[in-house]
Amino acid sequence: MQTTGFSAPQGPLTTEIAVIGAGIIGVASALALARQGHQVLVLDGQGPGLGASYGNAGHLATEQVFPIADASILMRLPKMLLDPLGPLRLDWRYLPRALPWFTRLLLNLRAAPYHRTVAGLRALNEGSLGAWQRLLQSIDRPHLLRHDGSLLVFEHPASLPALQALQARMREQQVPVECWQSQAVRDAAPQLSEHLQGGLFFPETGHFLDPYRLVGELVNAAKAQGVRFVQQQVDSAHFNDAGVVLASQPRHVHARRVLIACGAHSAPLTRALTGKHVPLDTERGYHLMLPREHGRLPFAVTSLERRFIMTPMADGLRLAGTVEFAGLQRPPTPGRAEQLHRLSRGLFKQDLDTEAATPWMGFRPSLPDSLPVIDSLNDGRVLLAFGHQHLGLTQAAVTAQRVAAMAAGQPAPLPYRLNRF
Structure with missing residues (x-):
């Protein structure tokens, strides 16, 4: 089906463009660059797609045009942080490292930077579905993407005002959204619990x-x-x-230009080549894959109150979500992936089957303003494409288009330039 193994060349490596990172952003960009006629070499310490691209939720989240945090989260933050298995966890040993990042995040909740972020996310997301459809059609694999929408459900009547406020905000940003009553939810996804009150359906996801x-x-x-x-x-x-010379073992790589697209690991190389300190951190995300669950859901379903997503896939049902700040070095937190199954209880008429379930943890590259870096520096010798937080899969195809445009000499797009920091 696929050939993802790396080659093992002998002697020094030379290329026109070296792409550092074989995740979804790096691989899609490498393909776009090659189609422009560039000689491209992709480097990664592990196999293609084995980082955050392997375990993401699989949701084409074009509706998510708001930052990862807003002012409303401040009131809930203490309770969230005190719950070791809640939707947000901070390893207190990591707090000194994370504090500057969180300070920047709070500063980006001010009106002007917040609106800039929304505009930037919306601009990327509006082009994402079409970019993916064209890309998959060009490789004769359109069936890998289901354009069938997604649903955000709510359980408690007290949550209705929050849902209605979200719907209004979505419509202000021209995000296609429909308000579904409980009967519409049951008709579309009959295995969901009948106590669900309704939800928001996003048809262009x-x-x-x-x-x-x-x-x-x-x-x-x-x-x-x-x-x-x-x-x-x-x-x-x-x-x-x-x-550019890329120092590594067993051989150095010589390239005319380099694209840094190695996700949460991109900051040191960016600093080495640009002198710029990038406030990049990682949201550690978890999933639980249920291989015995097929046919439960027709599309991705997210819970408003429980803050996690369930996505039907070829190999079963994937439960994903939670945000953890603990850096790149600490091992996974026991129980966080299994907690996703506990969160699912009560959302279905019958509990999900967890036999042979497999957990996973990965590093989502996040910047405090929730926008990625898509930029060209040093007279085009350094291209950057990283920091897409939990929207890397969604924005990969449109990012690849912009990387190819930068390689062709077009200006780097605003507001994704590195100099915003």
Whole structure:
């Protein structure tokens, strides 16, 4: 089905554009660059799609045009942080490292930066569905994406005002949204519990049947365009007269230009080549994959009160969500993935089957204003595409288009430039 293994070349490596990162952003960008006629080499310390791209929720979340936090979360924050298995966890040992990031996040809740973020997310998301449809059609794999909408459900009558306020905010941003009563929810997803009060349906969203296979199919398409994939960790980078030297074992890589697209690991290389300190951190996300659950849901369903998502996939039902700040080094927190199953109880007429369930944890690259960096620096020798938080899958195809445009000499898009920090 897919060929995701790296090659093992001998001797020094040279290329026109070196892409650092074989996640969904890096692979989609490599394909776009190769189709422009560039010679492209992709480097990663692990196999393609084995980072955050492997375990994401699979939701094409074009409706999510608001930052990861807003002013309303401040009142709920203490309670959320005191719940060890709640939707948000902060490892207190990590607090000194995280404090500057959270300070910047709070500053971005002010009106002007907040509206800039909404405008930036909306601009990317509005083009995401069409970009994905065109990309998948071009590799003859349109069936990997289901354009069938998604549903946000609520359980308690007291939650109705919050749901109505969200609907109004969505409509202000011209996000297509429909208000469904309880009967409409039961008609569309009859296995959901009858106590659900209703929800918001987003018709211009969808879900991917297998995020890992998606990366693999893009790798195959990129290889057919001449892209080389090499499993090699890049340790540092510097300029020379010919371009960029990427220092790594067992060999250095020489490139005229470099694209940094290694997600939550992008900050050190960006600083080495640009001198800019990027306030990049990671939202550690969890999922629980239920391989015995097929046919429970027709599309992705999110719970307003419980704050997690359930996505039907080819290999079962994926429960995903929660945000954890603990950095890149600490091991997964026991119980956070299993907590997703506990959150699902009561949402269905019959509880989900957890036999052979598998947990996962990955690093979502997040910046305090919730916008990615998509930029070109040093006379085009350094291209940047990272920091998409939980929207990396959603925005990958449209980001790849913008990376290719920058490589062709077009200006880097606002408001995603690195110099905003």
